[in-house]
Amino acid sequence: MTRFLAITRTEMLILRRNRWLLMATLIMVLFALALTFAGSAPTGTLGVDMLTVSVASMTTLSVYLAPLLALMIAFDAIAGDVDRGSLSLLLSYPAGRGEILLGKFTAHLAALAFAMTIGFGTAGAVAAWFGGAGQESLMALARLILTSILLGAVFLALGYLLSALARGATAAAGLSAGLWLVFVVLYDLGLLGAVVMDEGGTFTQSVFPWVMVANPADAFRLWNIAATEGVAMASGMTGAAQALPVWAAPASLLIWPVLGFALARAAFRRVEP
Amino acid sequence: MTDKALSITQVSKDRGKTRVLDDITLSLAPGQRVALLGHNGAGKSTLIKSILGLTSIHVGTIRIGDATPGSAQARRDTAYLPEAVSFHPALTGREQLTLFAQLSGSRADVPSLLDRVGLGNALDRRIGTYSKGMRQRLGLAQVLLGRPKVALLDEPTSGLDPISRQDLYAIIDELAGQGTAVLIASHALTEVEARTDRIAIMREGRMVADDTLNNLSALAGLPIRLKVRASANPEALAAELGGNRINGASVELLCSPDDKMEALRRIAGLGDAVADVEMTPPKLEDLYRHYAQEEMQ
Numbered sequence: 001m002t003r004f005l006a007i008t009r010t011e012m013l014i015l016r017r018n019r020w021l022l023m024a025t026l027i028m029v030l031f032a033l034a035l036t037f038a039g040s041a042p043t044g045t046l047g048v049d050m051l052t053v054s055v056a057s058m059t060t061l062s063v064y065l066a067p068l069l070a071l072m073i074a075f076d077a078i079a080g081d082v083d084r085g086s087l088s089l090l091l092s093y094p095a096g097r098g099e100i101l102l103g104k105f106t107a108h109l110a111a112l113a114f115a116m117t118i119g120f121g122t123a124g125a126v127a128a129w130f131g132g133a134g135q136e137s138l139m140a141l142a143r144l145i146l147t148s149i150l151l152g153a154v155f156l157a158l159g160y161l162l163s164a165l166a167r168g169a170t171a172a173a174g175l176s177a178g179l180w181l182v183f184v185v186l187y188d189l190g191l192l193g194a195v196v197m198d199e200g201g202t203f204t205q206s207v208f209p210w211v212m213v214a215n216p217a218d219a220f221r222l223w224n225i226a227a228t229e230g231v232a233m234a235s236g237m238t239g240a241a242q243a244l245p246v247w248a249a250p251a252s253l254l255i256w257p258v259l260g261f262a263l264a265r266a267a268f269r270r271v272e273p
Numbered sequence: 274m275t276d277k278a279l280s281i282t283q284v285s286k287d288r289g290k291t292r293v294l295d296d297i298t299l300s301l302a303p304g305q306r307v308a309l310l311g312h313n314g315a316g317k318s319t320l321i322k323s324i325l326g327l328t329s330i331h332v333g334t335i336r337i338g339d340a341t342p343g344s345a346q347a348r349r350d351t352a353y354l355p356e357a358v359s360f361h362p363a364l365t366g367r368e369q370l371t372l373f374a375q376l377s378g379s380r381a382d383v384p385s386l387l388d389r390v391g392l393g394n395a396l397d398r399r400i401g402t403y404s405k406g407m408r409q410r411l412g413l414a415q416v417l418l419g420r421p422k423v424a425l426l427d428e429p430t431s432g433l434d435p436i437s438r439q440d441l442y443a444i445i446d447e448l449a450g451q452g453t454a455v456l457i458a459s460h461a462l463t464e465v466e467a468r469t470d471r472i473a474i475m476r477e478g479r480m481v482a483d484d485t486l487n488n489l490s491a492l493a494g495l496p497i498r499l500k501v502r503a504s505a506n507p508e509a510l511a512a513e514l515g516g517n518r519i520n521g522a523s524v525e526l527l528c529s530p531d532d533k534m535e536a537l538r539r540i541a542g543l544g545d546a547v548a549d550v551e552m553t554p555p556k557l558e559d560l561y562r563h564y565a566q567e568e569m570q
Contacts, residue, residue, distance in 0.1 A: 010364065010369075013363075014364065088353070089353060089358060092325050093376040093377055
């Protein structure tokens with residue numbers, strides 16, 4: 001079992017060496033800080049502390065950024081090795097394909113977790129320092145960091161799936177961009193369109209919340225919003241959250257990484273280097 | 274138990290409608306060095322990938338010792354050098370080789386292994402800065418990890434300068450010396466000639482030859498070239514021996530291996546008229562051309 005750790009160690013070295021870790025952390029810190037300061041205006045009107053507003057803004061940020069950062073590392077994981085011709089050599093060693101994938105996943109997830117924790121943590125600390133923080137808003141921050149890492153895990157796994165299916169790293173990068181667009185932007189637009197057409201009928205009442213929570217990006221949003229009243233108020237998005245049982249969003253966000261990894265594993269098994 | 278390090282028995286594989294491997298049989302004893310020759314697309318790399326279990330075969334069996342390709346035991350027992358291998362440019366040679374050592378579970382001394390292939394000075398430099406030959410040497414270093422039963426080298430000399438090639442063949446001899454069966458897929462015919470125990474030639478997915486160089490020459494019946502230098506009168510010599518006049522003072526004769534001694538006796542019988550005799554057996558290149566381009570029967 002130590003073989004996957006050897007892969008993990010090497011992947012960590014690569015992420016540090018090619019500055020991915022530095023860049024990702026920097027992006028997270030800068031965006032989180034910018035949103036915290038830009039979004040601090042409505043504190044007075046809503047009667048919540050600054051950290052709560054900051055978490056609400058950062059939730060919206062993370063929906064876009066976490067999948068993007070995850071896909072940026074994951075697309076190269078298999079297709080890149082195929083392109084370099086090193087996958088056939090790697091596969092001639094005793095490590096199984098599951099171990100190789102698990103090793104990469106562990107390293108990539110650790111890097112994402114580092115970037116998220118530092119980025120949101122810094123912004124949270126700044127918000128708390130300037131605008132105060134309560135126990136509830138600190139919990140919301142911890143939840144944001146944890147769910148962002150889970151959301152990253154989903155898109156790492158989906159990125160590996162595309163990397164195994166694509167012919168070459170360039171194709172994998174293109175597919176990843178498409179995947180991001182569908183899950184993060186088009187899916188919501190489609191749902192919005194459906195709700196408008198339906199004009200508050202059965203679809204909006206009973207089907208819509210479930211279709212929404214099936215998308216990991218929306219499940220992430222719902223989980224963070226439903227859990228904290230202040231955040232829900234600050235983001236103005238309570239309706240859909242109330243229509244679902246409490247476990248729906250967490251279940252979706254926890255099932256997706258497992259499902260994605262299983263799919264990636266199955267696709268990787270069929271790759272002939 | 275089998276005493277063969279690698280045995281391939283009647284293996285066939287189809288890719289779409291084309292038969293890429295057609296009834297291949299080949300076996301290597303421990304310590305044997307076998308050259309696998311053939312044009313591009315003859316099926317050499319496909320055969321190597323089948324031995325590694327990276328691609329499936331439809332008919333026949335392959336065994337590494339007693340293990341099936343792709344099994345944990347087989348992967349422990351095989352070493353592989355892919356054609357034109359490349360590694361992640363951000364890693365150093367030491368880091369890359371350490372990863373392979375950990376994956377193979379061997380406690381190899383990584384720095385001394387890199388020193389062995391002439392990368393001692395580039396140990397902690399990034400692979401991105403390596404030349405093609407240096408990457409090839411790094412690939413070779415990982416073949417030496419552990420004590421594989423079978424080493425599969427796909428075009429190991431590509432990108433190497435002549436001195437590195439000498440080193441490469443020294444390493445292959447070392448591998449064979451420790452009992453590893455070495456299969457070398459190659460285009461560098463002249464080097465393979467002297468450095469291998471047996472030669473296997475593939476054409477269009479079929480094994481068309483598999484024997485020692487001498488036996489292959491005899492089977493092919495390619496002529497031996499005799500160059501006789503006259504001491505005084507090349508005209509008379511040519512008339513006597515019935516060969517072609519070449520470059521002024523010499524006569525060239527072609528004879529089959531069976532007639533070789535007879536021809537030499539005749540030349541010796543000419544006494545003082547002959548100043549020198551040079552004998553050239555058919556080269557691997559001639560043999561290769563004979564076997565690899567032979568019309569389909």
